[in-house]
């Protein structure tokens with residue numbers, strides 16, 4: 001596209017976004033979505049308007065690039081657009097409002113109510129499962145020890161986008177939010193995602209998002225992330241190699257994959273009572289998966305516990321030049 005064409009396109013996009021935002025309810029919706037992701041029914045409740053009306057406003061805001069729409073089963077979440085110029089404009093417009101959103105103080109009270117109920121539901125789910133999770137956690141080194149290793153292996157700078165695969169309660173997102181431009185988590189379980197959303201809001205993480213997705217079919221283009229983590233997920237997988245290959249696909253050249261899971265063990269009860277499919281992984285098994293996903297094993301750290309050992313494997317994707325060389329060699 002020529003520069004002049006691109007400029008015209010950008011001006012049209014900005015004008016469409018301004019037109020979409022120039023309506024009181026739609027500005028209220030933008031303010032509300034600045035505080036987190038909201039479903040249509042939550043917005044209906046907060047705004048006190050009918051569902052068709054709210055849906056029509058949302059459609060316009062999404063169409064103009066001010067909001068992103070993400071489907072999760074039968075629910076659809078709306079949040080401020082990530083991409084510019086829509087995302088940048090939405091944020092700038094909201095910043096112009098007194099106190100971010102004082103245009104409709106009642107909205108904020110109702111938003112707080114909705115969030116409180118959500119947090120209660122997430123906490124109830126957590127309470128129902130916490131004892132089971134604690135059982136497993138007591139078998140290995142403390143999480144902070146594993147997290148310290150993961151932190152050490154992730155570069156301090158240069159991580160724009162990080163993906164946490166099987167994010168569960170979003171702990172990895174909390175650990176890495178301050179070290180990356182943007183953190184995203186995916187998980188198959190909506191209940192886990194609800195807990196993750198609450199945890200992120202509570203931790204004040206503004207650069208994080210979660211969505212429902214399958215680790216075998218990640219909803220991202222190839223080469224979209226500078227780092228990915230798979231923390232305590234692979235032992236549930238029926239095809240761990242495929243999950244690693246899919247993670248490698250979405251990594252950019254020179255990006256890192258960090259996998260944390262158990263070393264081989266014989267605690268059969270983890271299968272019977274905790275749905276573990278695999279009783280840990282050997283270094284050679286993980287190295288073979290990394291190799292077929294074209295990742296180079298850069299580091300392997302064993303953290304012995306009683307009775308389980310946690311291992312962290314770090315793989316690195318080849319840089320652009322090495323990848324081009326490999327493609328060339330494949331052709332010749």
Ligand SMILES: C[S@@+](CC[C@H](N)C(=O)[O-])C[C@H]1O[C@@H](n2cnc3c(N)ncnc32)[C@H](O)[C@@H]1O
Pocket residue numbers: 165166167168169170171172186187188189192213214215216230231232233236237
């Ligand atoms: C033990 S939890 C670990 C959560 C988190 N990574 C952590 O360490 O706190 C395992 C998570 O993997 C998720 N999971 C299992 N199979 C999955 C799949 N095929 N795609 C996405 N997530 C999956 C589960 O829903 C669960 O939340």
